[in-house]
Amino acid sequence: MNIKGEERYQRQILLRDFGLSGQQKLFNAKVLVIGAGGLGCPVLQYLAAAGIGTLGIVDNDVVELSNLHRQILYTVADVGLSKATCAAERLRKFNPDITVITYPVQLTNQNAVSILNEFDIIIDGSDNFPTRYMINDACVLLNKPLIYGALSESEGQVAVFNVADPAGVKVNYRDIFPAAPKPGEVLNCSEAGVLGVLPGIIGTMQANEAIKLISGTGETLINQLMIYNLYTSQTYKVKLSPAGLTSANLPADLEAFEKMDYNWFCGIKQVTGEVKEMSPAEFGRVMHEESFTIIDVREPGELPVASGFDHIRLPLSELRKEIPPVKGNKVILFCHSGIRSIIAGELFLEAYPDKEFYSLKGGVLRLNLQTNEREEA
CATH class of the missing domain: 3.40.50.720 (NAD(P)-binding Rossmann-like Domain)
Incomplete structure (x- = not known):
């Protein structure tokens, strides 16, 4: 040296x-x-x-x-x-x-x-x-x-x-x-x-x-x-x-x-294509359509709070125990970053193989970022 x-x-x-x-x-x-x-x-x-x-x-x-x-x-x-x-x-x-x-x-x-x-x-x-x-x-x-x-x-x-x-x-x-x-x-x-x-x-x-x-x-x-x-x-x-x-x-x-x-x-299933990823832009176009049911799979108390569209909360921890009935044939699932929503979609598909399940790509965090970008523009 x-x-x-x-x-x-x-x-x-x-x-x-x-x-x-x-x-x-x-x-x-x-x-x-x-x-x-x-x-x-x-x-x-x-x-x-x-x-x-x-x-x-x-x-x-x-x-x-x-x-x-x-x-x-x-x-x-x-x-x-x-x-x-x-x-x-x-x-x-x-x-x-x-x-x-x-x-x-x-x-x-x-x-x-x-x-x-x-x-x-x-x-x-x-x-x-x-x-x-x-x-x-x-x-x-x-x-x-x-x-x-x-x-x-x-x-x-x-x-x-x-x-x-x-x-x-x-x-x-x-x-x-x-x-x-x-x-x-x-x-x-x-x-x-x-x-x-x-x-x-x-x-x-x-x-x-x-x-x-x-x-x-x-x-x-x-x-x-x-x-x-x-x-x-x-x-x-x-x-x-x-x-x-x-x-x-x-x-x-x-x-x-x-x-x-x-x-x-590690129990991670490969995405088969049946659970489709939906972009924030696509979500913005359909989030108020009655043909879609929107589900938040995060745990109670997680932030940010999802607002501006109707949705129900079914935490992934509860879905692991029991898959409840879900109305409609088109279901959008979201979490914080888009990981747990895919897992939840796989669980729903096993119970309802005839329905269409979508995972919000990037989760609510990416949705908020996109919303902020639109507001600033």
């Missing part, structure tokens, strides 16, 4: 248990961050600042205005642009000493092995269960350390998986969650909402675990799950141990991994 590099990192090099050797370990490390969103942004920013030599970014999404309250690498000027590309540009300007590699693609079990193989440590910043299980399984099969983070309303979780403790014991994500929750049962940030500081805190914790793991300083969350509550500022640590069902659920080898259907494992 040159003198310029040492000057940049001198405050952490001064730490007695870190020093120049710790900095050199960071500079030699290759870390892959999957997801450049609420968790990925602080992870990337702090790892770039710390001097991780090579950072990889996997994200096929684009920046949206609703991202900006928590995804602090982006600005209004980036809306509509690739997250991976924008993040990489910022990080290179922030620290030109490091190498940033972008993968603006959707991570699948067909490309995961080739991408993950290029890195020493994997950090999961994803926001859905099929991807989390897929990343976990790939890390187990490739023997890669995995730093896990997740959010649920006012709580966040952090853990270090697939690293042996002093007794040689390793745990992975499946040891905590051997079975995935039902679709729509656990809401992500786009459905349940989140204060922007929470992913900042959890993402910074993930970056901290990576720095400790690479440099060999401090105590890492190996075989532990840390839970942080934003509203109380309390943290809890849960000791983890291998679960008996884990090996049975894991793909046996890389060939089995590539054949695994993670959507199916």
